Amino acid sequence: MAEVFHVVVCAGIVPDPLQTLEPVIGPNGPGLKNEMVLPAVLDPWAASSLYEAAQVVAKHPGSKLWLVSLGPKAKLQQVMMTIAQKVSFELMPVDGPIGGFPDAHATAATLTETIAALPGLDRGRLLLFGGWESATRGAGVTLQLIGELLGITDQFQGVDQIEMRADGSFEVLERIEGGKHQISVCAGVPAVLGWATGNLAEPRNNPQTGMANMRGIMPALQKAKTVKLEGNTLHYTSVNLPAQQRETRVEKNLSADAIAQELVQWITAE
Amino acid sequence: MEKVLVLTHVDEGGVSLTKASLEAVTAGVELAARLQSPLTVGILGRDAEAAAQAVGGTGARVLTVSGEAFAQARYASDAAACEALCRAAAASIVLAPDSSRFARVAAGVAHRLGGLLDTHITSIVGTATVEATRWFYRQRMEAVLSREARPWFLLLDAGTHSAFAGEAKAVATESVEVVLPELRTVVEGFREPERDAQTIRPDAKLLFVAGAGWTKKQPDGQMHVSDAAERIKDFLRLTGASLGSSKSLVDQSGENQQVLPFLTHMNQIGQTGSTPRHAKGLSTCCHGEEPHVVGWRFIGERRAISLDANCGWARGKADVVYVADAFQVMSKINALLTEKQG
Numbered sequence: 351m352a353e354v355f356h357v358v359v360c361a362g363i364v365p366d367p368l369q370t371l372e373p374v375i376g377p378n379g380p381g382l383k384n385e386m387v388l389p390a391v392l393d394p395w396a397a398s399s400l401y402e403a404a405q406v407v408a409k410h411p412g413s414k415l416w417l418v419s420l421g422p423k424a425k426l427q428q429v430m431m432t433i434a435q436k437v438s439f440e441l442m443p444v445d446g447p448i449g450g451f452p453d454a455h456a457t458a459a460t461l462t463e464t465i466a467a468l469p470g471l472d473r474g475r476l477l478l479f480g481g482w483e484s485a486t487r488g489a490g491v492t493l494q495l496i497g498e499l500l501g502i503t504d505q506f507q508g509v510d511q512i513e514m515r516a517d518g519s520f521e522v523l524e525r526i527e528g529g530k531h532q533i534s535v536c537a538g539v540p541a542v543l544g545w546a547t548g549n550l551a552e553p554r555n556n557p558q559t560g561m562a563n564m565r566g567i568m569p570a571l572q573k574a575k576t577v578k579l580e581g582n583t584l585h586y587t588s589v590n591l592p593a594q595q596r597e598t599r600v601e602k603n604l605s606a607d608a609i610a611q612e613l614v615q616w617i618t619a620e
Numbered sequence: 621m622e623k624v625l626v627l628t629h630v631d632e633g634g635v636s637l638t639k640a641s642l643e644a645v646t647a648g649v650e651l652a653a654r655l656q657s658p659l660t661v662g663i664l665g666r667d668a669e670a671a672a673q674a675v676g677g678t679g680a681r682v683l684t685v686s687g688e689a690f691a692q693a694r695y696a697s698d699a700a701a702c703e704a705l706c707r708a709a710a711a712s713i714v715l716a717p718d719s720s721r722f723a724r725v726a727a728g729v730a731h732r733l734g735g736l737l738d739t740h741i742t743s744i745v746g747t748a749t750v751e752a753t754r755w756f757y758r759q760r761m762e763a764v765l766s767r768e769a770r771p772w773f774l775l776l777d778a779g780t781h782s783a784f785a786g787e788a789k790a791v792a793t794e795s796v797e798v799v800l801p802e803l804r805t806v807v808e809g810f811r812e813p814e815r816d817a818q819t820i821r822p823d824a825k826l827l828f829v830a831g832a833g834w835t836k837k838q839p840d841g842q843m844h845v846s847d848a849a850e851r852i853k854d855f856l857r858l859t860g861a862s863l864g865s866s867k868s869l870v871d872q873s874g875e876n877q878q879v880l881p882f883l884t885h886m887n888q889i890g891q892t893g894s895t896p897r898h899a900k901g902l903s904t905c906c907h908g909e910e911p912h913v914v915g916w917r918f919i920g921e922r923r924a925i926s927l928d929a930n931c932g933w934a935r936g937k938a939d940v941v942y943v944a945d946a947f948q949v950m951s952k953i954n955a956l957l958t959e960k961q962g
Binding site for chain 1: 721736738755758760762764767769801804806807859917925935940942944945948949953956
């Protein structure tokens with residue numbers, strides 16, 4: 351019998367990378383200027399993991415896919431309008447703060463509680479997916495902590511590929527230093543996989559998938575639990591944009607020969 | 621009083637500490653001296669004792685975890701080993717390199733010890749207290765932070781400290797016992813590009829960034845992707861540079877457009893790629909924030925070749941922008957480099 355997986359994807363929302371970001375210090379610590387009006391997208395590496403998860407589910411009939419996402423309800427709704435058109439999933443939203451400055455340990459505790467309470471989840475079939483780092487905090491900590499809190503000791507980070515085998519084991523390619531991949535074989539689920547880019551292109555929008563997903567997403571958003579994340583004694587002394595601005599010399603009238611001479615001199619200089 | 625532990629691991633050869641580990645040792649020596657705290661170095665590997673003499677010059681207490689199970693970088697065994705080292709050292713501050721091996725397990729280990737963790741630390745500052753700096757929003761803003769909770773784990777980004785180069789000398793080591801859980805994962809090996817196709821070179825002085833312009837229509841109305849690939853490969857061969865790419869160029873492979881055959885997502889720099897550290901960077905045919913702002917954050921000297929004299933992304937970020945056709949310039953550079961190398 352083919353293996354059945356329960357895949358849970360943890361994915362936050364982040365400001366659209368094309369936006370200009372400016373830090374501000376508020377009563378609850380640092381945040382982003384006009385954070386709530388910045389357009390948001392699903393965290394890019396976590397989005398890769400969602401598409402990979404959908405592929406695993408599609409190849410293994412009877413498998414199920416949940417998307418667990420922490421963020422302000424209104425922003426989640428905005429992002430889901432697009433993401434819901436990509437792949438089929440069941441959303442489990444948590445209404446909470448957005449951004450990179452809340453403590454990863456508090457985020458992990460909240461998400462673990464949410465995952466543990468997912469109705470119908472069989473932890474013996476669990477594949478916990480997410481991005482290996484977020485585009486906000488970029489710590490690579492949250493998913494690992496959730497795995498640890500759920501008692502999962504087969505964890506992989508910087509994953510670019512998973513290949514399921516007939517005996518329930520699977521092969522994982524993880525990014526390591528120097529542009530290499532480490533090849534590991536795990537005996538089977540449960541396991542945690544923090545994804546890098548993976549190998550799949552972003553799926554095209556499918557309005558029918560979107561309509562089907564939204565029937566579950568809207569009620570889930572209405573029922574989303576509101577949480578406040580504890581700081582865990584984390585203090586920010588300062589948060590600043592890098593002030594460094596270079597005096598750029600723009601060379602418009604040099605010939606290709608002259609540019610090449612200058613660049614070779616520069617490249618070979620000690 | 622704080623107690624400082626530096627966690628390290630051996631390299632693929634199995635008998636020497638990795639460069640990133642030696643950088644963490646430097647950070648540990650500096651921090652322990654500043655806080656007037658005792659320093660312990662923990663070493664993990666198949667034969668950790670063999671690597672210990674490299675830290676003999678620190679005067680630190682040295683703890684080791686050795687054995688066949690620790691020759692492989694895997695969560696279950698590495699987490700158990702790091703947990704045992706931390707418990708034996710009873711440290712309040714734990715420094716470790718932000719290597720793929722330790723980044724995989726450090727959060728879990730911190731949790732097991734009731735501690736907290738911060739990663740991608742670029743410096744440790746503060747006088748009376750310990751403060752750490754790290755970047756947020758993919759290297760767009762830098763914060764200084766501290767925690768009261770202990771133990772506090774800090775993973776240090778590679779290249780932020782010099783590698784410890786104290787005199788290698790024999791040192792007494794203390795072996796730490798590890799109770800291993802069931803090991804369900806086996807590391808079967810590594811996959812890397814063919815030797816002459818390896819384009820990611822973290823130790824290279826120069827980062828060469830290829831932008832999407834290489835695969836666009838040229839003045840003759842045609843695309844010249846294979847020419848572009850040849851020029852870039854020649855340049856990498858002649859200079860030993862590392863290759864970075866903009867997101868748009870890498871993404872083209874998923875959009876069934878012509879692409880440079882040797883580029884993968886591993887080459888990508890910027891928001892969803894890496895932010896490598898190199899002394900010099902040369903960007904070509906790039907336009908946009910990703911390569912010029914985020915991807916170049918830790919590049920020393922920066923130059924760019926672009927057809928757009930008004931490229932707002934390069935201005936203020938590059939030291940020199942050459943307004944020129946990169947196809948022509950790169951071909952001449954390659955010719956000059958070939959001549960120079962005889």
